[in-house]
Amino acid sequence: MSNFIDVCALDDINLDTGVCALVNNEQVAIFRPAASGTLFAINNYDPIGKANVLSRGLISDVKGHLTVASPLYKQHYRLDNGECLEDENVRVTTYQTKVENNRVLVAV
Amino acid sequence: MTNKQNLIVIGNGMVGHKFLESLVELEQAQNYNITVLCEEPRPAYDRVYLSSYFSGKTADDLSLVSEGFFEANNIDLKLNCKAQSIDRTAKSVTTESGETLSYDKLILATGSFPFVPPVPGHERDNCLVYRTIEDLEAITAGAKNSKVGVVVGGGLLGLEAAKALKDLGLETHVVEFAPRLMAVQVDEAGGALLKTKIEELGVRVHTNKNTQNITDGDTCQHKMEFADGESLETDLILFSAGIRPQDAIARECQLELGPRGGIQINNHCQTSDENIYAIGECALWGGMIYGLVAPGYNMAKVAAQHLSQCGDATFEGADMSTKLKLMGVDVASIGDCHARTEGALSYAYTDEVNQVYKKIVVSADKKLLLGAVMIGDAEDYGNLLQMALNNIELPASPEALILPSLDGAAKPVLGPDALPDTAQICSCYDVSKGAICCSVQDGAQTIGDVKAITKAGTGCGGCTALVTQVMNNELTKLGVEVNTDICEHFAYTRQDLYNIIRIEGIKSFAELINKHGKGHGCEICKPAVGSMLASCWNEYVLDDKHIGLQDTNDIFLGNMQKDGTYSVVPRVPGGEITPEGLIVIGQIAKDYGLYTKITGGQRIDLFGAQLHQLPDIWRRLVDAGFETGHAYGKSLRTVKSCVGSTWCRYGVDDSVGLAIELENRYKGLRSPHKIKFAVSGCTRECAEAQSKDVGVIATENGWNLYVCGNGGMKPRHTDLLAQGLDKETLIKYIDRFLMFYVKTADRLQRTSVWMDNLEGGLDYLKQVVLEDSLGMAEELETQMAAVVGTYQCEWKTTIESPEKLKRFSHFINADQPDDNVQFVKERGQIRPANENERINKDNLIAIS
Incomplete structure (x- = not known):
């Protein structure tokens, strides 16, 4: 059973951007796409660029999939399942999110 | 052997x-x-x-x-x-x-060798010719002590030489034996118009003048006496009366x-x-x-x-058609321009208002084009030349070829299909239609590609329009649909989008994609639109409605490095910095343990700053009077300068002062790609201005303006756009140049590639910037004035906004830094730890 942890206020995440939260010692990138009513969370570590930067990437719509483009070398990671569009062998962990009373919660 | x-x-x-x-x-x-x-x-x-x-x-x-x-x-x-x-x-x-x-x-x-007519006195001092570099040196030396210069001979070379004398600051005359200028290539009416145009440029033209004697002058060094009894006084005489x-x-x-x-x-x-x-x-x-x-x-x-007994090429004569720009006047001549062929018929068109003259000569049966003359507008040259060279049958009304198109009716332009593969498209580099088609078949898709592969259009540039037609025709034939859409979300080019944003007054990405796009945008269109919105309206880039458009570098106003840390580059206009400024930067670097390096753009880069440190670092920089250097943006980077006339023994003008003024004027301008400037105080060119997007060099006669150079992967020297400018005109031209680039370039297209892809290249750019051929100079200047007038230092605005500062922390819910960022020492400074050092915790430096 997932354990949701409160990380920040919804307003702390600008529309169409991401932030990084520290949840149970894991770095979680949380995105708030303008295109969707929901939030998405994936691991913040870019396995190709080898740095904790994904929360700082641009939210990008690629053929109908919402992704984040890594700010280092521009690979796209799907926000819903963590898949890297450029390399099917690469995938980042995804996490559940929800919004309650204007607070953002993540389950790790 | x-x-x-x-x-x-x-x-x-x-x-x-x-x-x-x-x-x-x-x-x-x-x-x-x-x-x-x-x-x-x-x-x-x-x-x-x-x-x-x-x-x-x-x-x-x-x-x-x-x-x-x-x-x-x-x-x-x-x-x-x-x-x-x-x-x-x-x-x-x-x-x-x-x-x-x-x-x-x-x-x-x-x-x-140049023919010098055996006129008595032709061997006097300062009676020169125009053929070798030594001749040019002699002309330059002779011009120093001269006020008036005469060119004997009004042919092609004579007019070139007249331009040279004019550029050297002499009162310039052309003396021609024949009743008109360029008698070989141009007919009487064309010659008359050419004379008018050249006289308007300040060169006096004397036709029908037979020089009889050169003797001592009263007001000048020489007096030229003509057969008709008149005379002309001059200090320098340049013979350009043909070659032998x-x-x-x-x-x-x-x-x-x-x-x-x-x-x-x-x-x-x-x-x-x-x-x-x-x-x-x-x-x-x-x-x-x-x-x-x-x-x-x-x-x-x-x-x-x-x-070498290899190949069977033979020489069988050559076409002497020419197209050139003489002192800014278009002149073109094709084939039998004097209608000497038996039974030849002519059509002529004269427009005294716009000073254009065009004539075509056709065969007696009106089927073939034999020759043509064009003065003032030579746009039809490529088309007409191909018709003449390839014996292509003329349309029913050949006059339509030179008449201006009325009511938007298209001119009968020769389709590239009508040309044989052997048709020579570029005469400078002898490139045939077939060679251009081959380059397209091998993958060339832009005029820039074709130029790079075949060299077509890189000589005089007169064939560029035709090269483009041939290329597009071949692309269509190959079924290549050239997709110029910026990305899957907008079926427009960057230029289209820019015009839409301007004309409809669109202020946000959401508005643009709702009205003109589909989907939600991506990392290609979002930053591009963000940049265009900034070019047009210059709002704060971290405004809520723009923040999602910015690349990470723009969001955090720094350059992300490989480990996720940022570099900090304060603006140092013109590279001039006080000792106090240096101390502030040094102290900050010391306090935050940053790696420091001098950049190629004459400023100081501080590496290894973490997100949470950026606001504190910038607060201290802003307090000390520094501004953001926009090192992170597709925008003006630096205006490099040499030390200039203030200190340098050779300096002609104050390059540092001008560099500072230019950098302060254009800082913050968002553009399709980064823009670099440099200003040199003399022609020794220590600032390397001729490798920049905009280069300025001081000369005795004023500032010379060079454009469209770059270093990088494919270095390119600049081209001279204008010379001898005062500061006011210089700035006006740069305003127009930059805004025209911002308006018409593709995304991530540097100025050099942009110019190569402009139909007409440098000449076209000169017309737009110097002669205002598109009638948009005032608009471009106004738009630039708006950008200059609304400048803000993005870092100053940011540190004054507590809301915005919230983002400057690695974690939204914790104060600690990213534990993946680790440094080791090298040559007395930090550098990112490599993977092994990280794993083995070798010599890692404690991070604050």
Whole structure:
């Protein structure tokens, strides 16, 4: 059973951007796409660029999939399942999110 | 080695050098020991662009010799070495210094010399000619003590020379024997219009003038007395009354010459002695001397092939059609422009308002185009030339070819399909339609690609429109749909989107994609639109409605490095910085343990700053008077400068002062790509301005403005856009240039590639920026004024906004830094730890 942890206020995440939260010692990138009513969370570590930067990437719509483009070398990671569009062998962990009373919660 | 034959080439002018280039490309070149005798002190240079020497090009710039050419090909080049005589029996050449060299084959590429009419007094001081770099040096020296200059001869070269005198600041006159200028290429009406236009540019033209005597003047050094009793006083006289073949050495060894000179050659360019070839302006073929470079190049190739018995090219005459810009006036002439063919008929069009004259000459049956003249507007040249050269049947009403199109009706333009594959599209580089089509089949998709592969359109540029048509036609044939959409979300080019944003006054990405796009945007269109919105309206880039559009560098106003940390670059306008400023930067670097490095743009880069440190660092920088350097943005980076006239012994003007002014004016301008400037205080060019997007160089006559250069992967030198400018005009031109670039370039297209892809290239850019040919100069200046007037330092705005500062922390819910960021020491400073060092925790530095 997932354990949701409160990380920040919804307003702390600008529309169409991401932030990084520290949840149970894991770095979680949380995105708030303008295109969707929901939030998405994936691991913040870019396995190709080898740095904790994904929360700082641009939210990008690629053929109908919402992704984040890594700010280092521009690979796209799907926000819903963590898949890297450029390399099917690469995938980042995804996490559940929800919004309650204007607070953002993540389950790790 | 022993069975090698001796090949001697006399002359290393443009054609002589082309011969060497053509020959060494062939394997058979190995069979020869090649010796080149060159009378001039330097090897081949570009005589076609000789006048650019007066607009800042040096002898080195004009050189046609690629580095190490002679050495690499084992060619023995003897400079300052004039061939004196040829002994055809002994097969040897004797030089002026008395050395005798034997040959098996001999190439005469001696060129021509300027004809000086034998008028009494023609040998007086400051009576000069215009052919070699030494001549130009003499002209420059002579002009120093002169107020008035006269060019004798109103032909093509004469008018070029007149421009040179004008550029040197002389009151300039052209004296022509014939009743009109450019009598060979232009008819009477065309000549009259050309005269009007040239006089408007401040050059006095005297036609029908037969100089009888040159004697002492009253107000000037010389007085020229004409047959009609009039006279003209001048300090400097430049003879440009035609050329004569340099055939003395051939005459002396009794090679066959034409009745009026010129060494007779056959279709293989052989003279009457089969072991001796003649090429270029010394050669006479079919009773003609070809005084243009293209036929000379052709002869060079033919001779090289025949000599090495490889290939079967022959020289069978050449088309003498020309298109050029004389002192900014378009002049073009094709084929039989005087309608001398029997039964030829002419159509002429004159527009006195816009000063345009066009004439076409057609065959008696009105089926074929025989010739044409164009003054003031030579846009139809490419089209008409192809019709004439390829005997293409004319439309029913040939006059439509030169009449302006009314009611938007399209002109009958020759479709590229009508041209045979062999049709020569670019005469400068002899590129055929077939070669252009091949480059497209091999993957070229833009005019820039085609230019890079084939060189077509990179000479005079007159064929660019036609090259583009041929390319597009071929792309269509191949079924290549050239998709210029910026990305899947907008079916528009960047230029389309920019115009939509401007015209509809669109202020946000959401509005633009709702009205004109689909989907939700991506990392291609979002930053591009963010940049365009900033170019147009200049709102704070981290405004809530823009923040999602920015690349990470723009969001955090720093350059992300490989480990996720950022670099900090404060603006140092013109590279000028006080000791106090240096101390502040040094102290900050010390306090935050940052790695420091001097950049190529004359400022200081601080590396290794973590997100949470950025606001504190910038608060201290802003408090000390620094502003953001926009090192992270697609925007103006720096204006580099040399030390200038303030300190430098050689400085002509204050390059630092101007650099600071320019940097402060254009800082913050968001553009399709980064923009770099430099200002040099004299022509020694220590600021390397000729490798920047915008380069400015001080001269005695004012500022010279260079544009569209860059360093990087494909370095490119700038082109001269305008010269001798005062500061006000300089800034006006830069305003127009930059805003036109911002308006029309593609995403991530540097200025150099942008210009290469503009139809018409540099000339077109000059028309837009200097002559306001699009009528948009005022609009561009106003738009720039708006950007300049709304500048804000993004870091200052950011540190004053607590809301915005929340983002500057690695974690939204914790204060600690990213534990993946680790540094080690190297040469006394930090650097990111590599993977092993990270795992083994080798010498890691404690991070604050």
